[in-house]
Amino acid sequence: MNYITIDELPRHIGEDVRLRGWVRRFRSSGKISFLVLRDGTGEVQCVFVKNEVSEETWAGLEDASHEACVSVAGLVRADDRAPSGVELTATGFELLGASAEYPIQPKEHGVDFLLEKRHLWLRSARQIAIMRVRDEVIRAIHDFLHDDGFTHVDTPILTGAIGESAGTLFETEYFDHGKAYLAQTGQLYVEAAAAALGKVYCFGPTFRAEKSKTRRHLTEFWMVEPEAAWMDSDQNMDLQERFVSSIIQRVVLKQREQLEALDRDVSKLEAIVAPFDRMSYSDAVDLLQKQGSDIEWGSDLGAAHEAQLVEGREKPLFVYDYPKGAKAFYMKENPDDPRTVKCDDMLAPEGYGEVIGGSQREDDYDKLLSRIREEGLPEDTYDWYLDLRRHGTFTHSGFGLGVERLVTWICGLDHLRETIAFPRMMTRITP
Ligand code: 4AD
Numbered sequence: 001m002n003y004i005t006i007d008e009l010p011r012h013i014g015e016d017v018r019l020r021g022w023v024r025r026f027r028s029s030g031k032i033s034f035l036v037l038r039d040g041t042g043e044v045q046c047v048f049v050k051n052e053v054s055e056e057t058w059a060g061l062e063d064a065s066h067e068a069c070v071s072v073a074g075l076v077r078a079d080d081r082a083p084s085g086v087e088l089t090a091t092g093f094e095l096l097g098a099s100a101e102y103p104i105q106p107k108e109h110g111v112d113f114l115l116e117k118r119h120l121w122l123r124s125a126r127q128i129a130i131m132r133v134r135d136e137v138i139r140a141i142h143d144f145l146h147d148d149g150f151t152h153v154d155t156p157i158l159t160g161a162i163g164e165s166a167g168t169l170f171e172t173e174y175f176d177h178g179k180a181y182l183a184q185t186g187q188l189y190v191e192a193a194a195a196a197l198g199k200v201y202c203f204g205p206t207f208r209a210e211k212s213k214t215r216r217h218l219t220e221f222w223m224v225e226p227e228a229a230w231m232d233s234d235q236n237m238d239l240q241e242r243f244v245s246s247i248i249q250r251v252v253l254k255q256r257e258q259l260e261a262l263d264r265d266v267s268k269l270e271a272i273v274a275p276f277d278r279m280s281y282s283d284a285v286d287l288l289q290k291q292g293s294d295i296e297w298g299s300d301l302g303a304a305h306e307a308q309l310v311e312g313r314e315k316p317l318f319v320y321d322y323p324k325g326a327k328a329f330y331m332k333e334n335p336d337d338p339r340t341v342k343c344d345d346m347l348a349p350e351g352y353g354e355v356i357g358g359s360q361r362e363d364d365y366d367k368l369l370s371r372i373r374e375e376g377l378p379e380d381t382y383d384w385y386l387d388l389r390r391h392g393t394f395t396h397s398g399f400g401l402g403v404e405r406l407v408t409w410i411c412g413l414d415h416l417r418e419t420i421a422f423p424r425m426m427t428r429i430t431p
């Protein structure tokens, strides 16, 4: 008999089938045994009645330990009480891969222990739900951008130029060329590609040697970075709000079951529909000061400021046009107030903070060069980037959306570490 998968069971009611997978739970009264099997497509309860199976099968159930890999044969029955709508009246059992003393028990474990056993922790129902949501988010990202006319361009992970800030670089020796860095962003490269293809995006792992142990920072995270010719800062925010609304509504539509398994209040996500409110940095500082904050104009907003600004809001808030000194060298000087740059951060509600950072890029050769000099960046490694302003400079903008930040918010989690299969943090490199 061929194997089928658990998600196929509803089409086989009344038939004898064979399944294989891992033992989620097993309990026995001595006369009847219940084995919950999962196989990556779902879970099903298999019921063994001592008087109705062979002695050999009944004896074999001794090996049905937590997370053992097994094969079960039986008759598929409709069962309204079962979450999957079916149950298996089992007739056969075979051990495929034993599991003795599975380390993760159905009790509370500390998160350090669980991270140490991350390769096994992934099998838990909660982690499976999160991985399914993440997968949906990633598909939604690609679909939205392709439907909107963007072309996917892969950018290098080993780079010679600093993308964001010198303080958080992972360095390595690169043959005879001195130092190479792990990419903090693909942005500089998608800017070059935008002059070839118009609307482009890169999507890959990015690296930041952040010496911060916050719940919002990983050292390796995935970022999608759309970049478009002719787009200004306002249009950049239009795109961002359409993008985020569309991803979230797709997850709500397609992964509601997983969100419910995570106890997420789905109505909070249903409210995330474009447009989102926009507030200038200067207005944000005024507001914070009126509310008693001692923030001064010119300093970057911290996580606490962001939380205060979004407090009581159902939807994300854009804060735009930050002071030059708080932002990266490549952002366009604001013609209306040269102390500021044309940029925006999208701050998510419920305290999730910045999920997107975006900007219009400096397209003036002299201004860009002087910013590179002011920041003390090695000029020769940016020569190719300056070429984009020497040869047909153009209005363009883009942004970076952090996948783990978005998935954390969508799933309603309190830490980024569960949103990626194998998180890389300052304190952890294994498994
Ligand atoms: O604001 P950031 O640093 O912007 C850039 O890297 C630009 N080059 C993007 C662009 O314009 N193409 O990072 C963008 C987003 C943040 O809003 C956040 O969601 C995420 O990347 N992010 C992190 N996520 C996890 N861990 C970290 N250490 C992160 N740093 C940034």
Ligand code: MG
Pocket: 345, 354, 356, 357
């Ligand atoms: Mg940022």
